[in-house]
Every structure is written in C-alpha cells, then in structure tokens.
Amino acid sequence: MPLGLLTGLGAAVCWGTLDVFSALASRRVGSLLVTTGMQVVGAVLVWIMAVATGTPVPTDPFVLAGATFVGLAGAGAYLSYFTGLRIGPISVVSGMVAAYGGLTVVLAVVIRGESLNLLQAAGAALATIGVVLTGIAFEGGLRNTRFASPGVAFAVVALVLFATMGIATDIVIDRAPWLEVLLVSRTSIALISVVILIVAVTTFRERAAAMIEPEEGADTRVDWRIVGAILLTGFLDVLGLISFSYGLENAPTWLVGLASSFGPAVTIVAAVAMLGERPRAIQWVGLGGILAGMIA
Numbered sequence: 001m002p003l004g005l006l007t008g009l010g011a012a013v014c015w016g017t018l019d020v021f022s023a024l025a026s027r028r029v030g031s032l033l034v035t036t037g038m039q040v041v042g043a044v045l046v047w048i049m050a051v052a053t054g055t056p057v058p059t060d061p062f063v064l065a066g067a068t069f070v071g072l073a074g075a076g077a078y079l080s081y082f083t084g085l086r087i088g089p090i091s092v093v094s095g096m097v098a099a100y101g102g103l104t105v106v107l108a109v110v111i112r113g114e115s116l117n118l119l120q121a122a123g124a125a126l127a128t129i130g131v132v133l134t135g136i137a138f139e140g141g142l143r144n145t146r147f148a149s150p151g152v153a154f155a156v157v158a159l160v161l162f163a164t165m166g167i168a169t170d171i172v173i174d175r176a177p178w179l180e181v182l183l184v185s186r187t188s189i190a191l192i193s194v195v196i197l198i199v200a201v202t203t204f205r206e207r208a209a210a211m212i213e214p215e216e217g218a219d220t221r222v223d224w225r226i227v228g229a230i231l232l233t234g235f236l237d238v239l240g241l242i243s244f245s246y247g248l249e250n251a252p253t254w255l256v257g258l259a260s261s262f263g264p265a266v267t268i269v270a271a272v273a274m275l276g277e278r279p280r281a282i283q284w285v286g287l288g289g290i291l292a293g294m295i296a
Helices: 003-029 031-053 061-087 090-097 100-112 118-135 150-173 178-202 224-250 253-260 263-273 281-295
Strands: none
Touching: 003 031, 003 061, 003 090, 003 224, 003 253, 003 263, 031 061, 031 178, 031 224, 061 090, 061 150, 061 178, 090 150, 090 263, 090 281, 100 118, 100 150, 100 253, 100 281, 118 281, 150 178, 150 224, 150 253, 178 224, 224 253
16 A cells, blocks of 8 residues: 555544544533534644654744644644534535645645646546535525535535645645644644633634534533543544654655545544434535545
C-alpha cells in the first residue's frame, strides 16, 4: 500500500472515530467547550512528544507564521465542524465535510503543481455535485430550495478550512520537520480556542448560542463520561495529525489529503447504525456521489 494512502487512511480512522464522541459531547455541553478542551489536550500531548524527543520550537519566521496560520484555520475548521455535528444531522454534516478531500486535490494541483488526471478531475467534480445534493433540500421547486439543516452551513465552512489547513501544512513542512510544525500549530489552535471560548461566553453569548449552548433538553452535567470523551478526542486528533503530517512530509499531498477525507464515513455509519439517523433519498444519492468521487 502506498505510504500516502496508508497515512491518510490512518488519519481518517482516528478523525472519524473522534467525530462520534465529539458530536455526542457537544450536544451535552456545547461545541465550543468540547473544541477547546480537545485542542488543549492535543497541545499538551504534542508538547510532551516534543520534550521527549528533544524537538525545538522553530525559529524560522516563515515557519512560525505559516504554522500559526494553520492553527487559525484549524480552530475555525474544528469549531465549525463540531457545531455542525451538534445541530446535525451527523450523517449529512459528516458527508459534506468529507468533500474537503476533493478540494484538497484541486488545491494541490493549483497551488502545489501536482498532477491530476482526467479520472481524478471527474471524481472531484462528482464529489462536488454530491455535496450539493447532500446539503440541499428540494421542497416544491427551486424557489423553495434550502439547506437541508442548519448544520450544513457550518459543514461548508469546515470543509473549506480543512482543505486550507492541509495545503498550508504541506507548504510549511517543506521548511521544517513535521513535529516542529505540529508544535506551533497545535499550540496556536489551543490558544485561539481558549480566547474564542472566553470572548463568546463573556461578550457574544447570545450570538454564539449555537456553539456554546447544549442541545435542548440535554443533560448538561459535566460528568466523567464527558471528560473522558474530550480526553479521547484530543488523543485521537493528535494521533491522526501525526499520521497526516508524516504523510505530507513523505508522500504526494493530494493522495494523503484525499485518503484522510474518508474519516467521516466512519461517522456516517455510526450515526445511521447507532443513533438512528435516516438521511433522505436525495441525501443518500449525494453521499454516494461524494464516495464515488473520492474513490475516482
């Protein structure tokens, strides 16, 4: 199996699994608290790795600025995605975000100059059509066309930011080892998430209700299961990022990015099998288009 495919799929399994836990926890305590907790846990784990391996903080201004930008894009991507998962449906939101792999392919060609054959181009187009069909509800003609759920808008933002994050990481890794880049980016994401949490709770509580409020009727007590879910998601996120970053350093960007986007397939299966979600027929067609596009 090619290294890029192996590392991308490794990241996909980690991220697809953590999505289920983060979605359930977000419905209990709000997506912003879960996002912040996960990023803080992840940053601590990366610092432990850096200290244990003697990895220094990079001093190259380009690496520092680029990795910080990765952190900013990552904070927005995770927050948008987890908010979308909270207000759901999980199967639709995850399916749409999976299309970031197709966008990564396009960006890798345009920005990084990597090659894309006709079949891959057709796959990217098919995945895009699948996103549209998955996220749109047709009710009584084009005039009544709307997003399938409020979570879809957050999913669109997340897929763009995840693709941006992947390409930016690949560019920065050209100038520094992956762990140095990960050290700066994860620290940035954690700090940015903490700042957003504080500002949202103290200043913009009403406007940020979708991110900080739990699901209506949910048990809002923070018990050991919620804490355990946040710790687990932080660990899985870092594990996925290690696999993803190592792949970017040693394999084609488009292959790693596309393979990693299969993660939401795990989430979709869990949402349908365990949570009883039932996407509409048009959304199943869209999800099928996304899957076929990613394979192509």
